[in-house]
Amino acid sequence: MIIGIDHGYSAMKTKHCCFPSGVTAYEHEPYTNRGVLQYEGSYYVCGTGRQPLIRTKTENQNYYLLTLAAIAQEIRFRGAPAKADVVLAAGLPLTTFGREKKNFREYLLGKKNPAVFRYEGVSYEIRISDVKLFPQGYSVMSVHPEVFAGEPSVLLVDIGGWTLDLMRLDNGVPNAATCRSLELGVIRCQEEAMEIVRRDTGLSVTEAQVEQVLNGKRCSVSEEAGRIIRQAGSAYTQRILSAVMESGFDLQAVPSVFVGGGAGLFKRYVTPQDRLCRLVTLPDVNLNAAGFERLAGQMMKR
Structure with a gap:
C-alpha cells in the first residue's frame, strides 16, 4: 500500500x-x-x-x-493489516530537493527493514519496499488541478511550520529559477x-492558545491577550506579503495559491486593500501528503 507522509x-x-x-523518550x-511507540526496547511518546x-x-x-x-495511524484509519509492505511517498522543499533526496530516502528506508x-499497544511489522520523494507544494497540482486550469502563471506559496516556500508555475511547470525557501x-x-x-500583559500564554486565537476559535485568554495575538496575526500576514514581493513576485499581477497550515491564517488576515490579483487558499493540512500519495500511485501505474 502507498502511504503519503508530510514531515513538518x-x-x-x-x-x-x-x-x-514532538517526541519524548522514556x-x-x-x-x-x-x-x-515501542521500538528496539525503548518507549517514545509521539x-x-x-x-x-x-x-x-x-x-x-x-x-x-x-x-x-x-504509518501505524494511517493503517489503523484504513483498517489495513498490521503486517504490510508499504511504499512511502514523502516530500522535500524544492530548493533543497536534489541535495537532500538521497539521504532522506535512505533514512526513511531504515537500517532494519x-x-x-x-504503537498504542498494537504490534506492527512494516516492510518499506520503496520511498518516492516529491517537491513540497507542487504535489497540490495532482489533487486540485482545477485551481491552475487556464492560468499561464501561478505563484504557489506553501506556509509550513518553519518555512515559507515560494514557487512560480508557468503553464503548470515549476520555474526552478523562481523557487525560494524562507x-x-x-x-x-x-x-x-x-x-x-508576555511583555505587555505579564501573561505566559501557550502555543496552543495562540494557535486557537489565530484560527478564530474560542479560547479563554484575556481580551487584551486575544487582541494582541490577532494583531500579531495581521502583522505576520503583512510580513509574508512583503517577503513575497522582495523575492521578486507581484501578487497584484499573478494569481496566487496558498497551501499548508498557515493558508487559513493568511486568508483570515489579508484585506481588500492588499489588492491581490486572485487569491486561492487551500488550508487542508493533509493536502501535501495526499498529493505525494497520488503522484506515487501514478508513477507505479506507469
Whole structure:
C-alpha cells in the first residue's frame, strides 16, 4: 500500500491523520498508552509539542520514529493489516530537493527493514519496499488541478511550520529559477505573539492558545491577550506579503495559491486593500501528503 507522509516541523500529516511532531523518550513504560511507540526496547511518546528546529531531518532518529507512528495511524484509519509492505511517498522543499533526496530516502528506508514495533499497544511489522520523494507544494497540482486550469502563471506559496516556500508555475511547470525557501513559517508568528503578550500583559500564554486565537476559535485568554495575538496575526500576514514581493513576485499581477497550515491564517488576515490579483487558499493540512500519495500511485501505474 502507498502511504503519503508530510514531515513538518509542527506536525506530521498523512492523507487522513495529523499529530504534533514532538517526541519524548522514556526508559520505562510511560503513564499513558496514547501516542506511545515501542521500538528496539525503548518507549517514545509521539505527538508531544513540536519538533525543535534542526538543520536536516536526518540528523537524529526522531523523524524516523514519527514516520513509524504515522504509518501505524494511517493503517489503523484504513483498517489495513498490521503486517504490510508499504511504499512511502514523502516530500522535500524544492530548493533543497536534489541535495537532500538521497539521504532522506535512505533514512526513511531504515537500517532494519522490516521495522518491527508496537504503537498504542498494537504490534506492527512494516516492510518499506520503496520511498518516492516529491517537491513540497507542487504535489497540490495532482489533487486540485482545477485551481491552475487556464492560468499561464501561478505563484504557489506553501506556509509550513518553519518555512515559507515560494514557487512560480508557468503553464503548470515549476520555474526552478523562481523557487525560494524562507524561514518565515507560522512558528515565527506564534513565538512573536507569545513574546508580545508576555511583555505587555505579564501573561505566559501557550502555543496552543495562540494557535486557537489565530484560527478564530474560542479560547479563554484575556481580551487584551486575544487582541494582541490577532494583531500579531495581521502583522505576520503583512510580513509574508512583503517577503513575497522582495523575492521578486507581484501578487497584484499573478494569481496566487496558498497551501499548508498557515493558508487559513493568511486568508483570515489579508484585506481588500492588499489588492491581490486572485487569491486561492487551500488550508487542508493533509493536502501535501495526499498529493505525494497520488503522484506515487501514478508513477507505479506507469
